[in-house]
Amino acid sequence: GENVEQHPSTLSVQEGDSAVIKCTYSDSASNYFPWYKQELGKRPQLIIDIRSNVGEKKDQRIAVTLNKTAKHFSLHITETQPEDSAVYFCAASNPGTYKYIFGTGTRLKVLA
Amino acid sequence: EAQVTQNPRYLITVTGKKLTVTCSQNMNHEYMSWYRQDPGLGLRQIYYSMNVEVTDKGDVPEGYKVSRKEKRNFPLILESPSPNQTSLYFCASSLTGAREQYFGPGTRLTVT
Numbered sequence: 001g002e003n004v005e006q007h008p009s010t011l012s013v014q015e016g017d018s019a020v021i022k023c024t025y026s027d028s029a030s031n032y033f034p035w036y037k038q039e040l041g042k043r044p045q046l047i048i049d050i051r052s053n054v055g056e057k058k059d060q061r062i063a064v065t066l067n068k069t070a071k072h073f074s075l076h077i078t079e080t081q082p083e084d085s086a087v088y089f090c091a092a093s094n095p096g097t098y099k100y101i102f103g104t105g106t107r108l109k110v111l112a
Numbered sequence: 113e114a115q116v117t118q119n120p121r122y123l124i125t126v127t128g129k130k131l132t133v134t135c136s137q138n139m140n141h142e143y144m145s146w147y148r149q150d151p152g153l154g155l156r157q158i159y160y161s162m163n164v165e166v167t168d169k170g171d172v173p174e175g176y177k178v179s180r181k182e183k184r185n186f187p188l189i190l191e192s193p194s195p196n197q198t199s200l201y202f203c204a205s206s207l208t209g210a211r212e213q214y215f216g217p218g219t220r221l222t223v224t
Contacts, residue, residue, distance in 0.1 A: 001171065006154070032210035043202060043215040044155070051210075089154055098143065098162060098209025099170060104154040 002027040004092050006103025014111050019077045021106045023090035030092040033073050038087045080110045114139045116216035118203050124222045133188045133219050135203030143206045144186035148199040161186055193223040
């Protein structure tokens with residue numbers, strides 16, 4: 001079946017450093033790629049998304065890049081802060097079905 | 113206030129006793145979905161619905177049923193729960209398929 005691989009599973013960075021999380025998807029028809037942040041005990045919330053007709057999107061300290069040829073997309077967080085500590089999930093959606101496949105998550109710890 | 117609600121938030125039940133988890137949204141969203149979250153496995157889609165009376169299987173539909181008789185409600189039914197369905201369940205909704213999903217607060221289900 002279709003899947004999304006996400007790496008790393010855990011990531012620790014010093015406050016102020018950058019963090020990068022990578023995802024690879026298998027369904028070449030996927031065209032919508034959201035990223036969700038889930039704080040401890042809370043529900044997932046969208047932080048940024050990208051569509052297949054765009055290669056990069058930025059929102060302040062957060063950016064996402066997409067390489068359709070390689071079926072690979074990444075989340076970049078710059079100038080990390082303690083409140084960025086959370087679990088991050090990537091996902092891919094097929095436009096024909098709108099079925100979602102999520103990655104297994106990355107636990108980001110920002111050390112003060 | 114725009115929101116997705118789920119009930120109950122916590123449920124402990126026994127094997128084989130039918131249960132329903134309700135999900136309701138007040139944002140007039142067309143797309144609704146159910147996910148289960150398990151440690152190390154991320155979010156896995158159970159069922160989703162593009163609109164009233166339209167439902168489709170996600171990645172892990174076995175043992176679950178859904179219905180979408182009204183736009184705002186999307187209940188998840190476990191007709192004969194088993195211990196392997198012990199999990200954290202999230203309902204989510206979005207305006208259409210490939211848009212930001214708004215998650216409910218989650219339902220923690222334990223089947224003994």
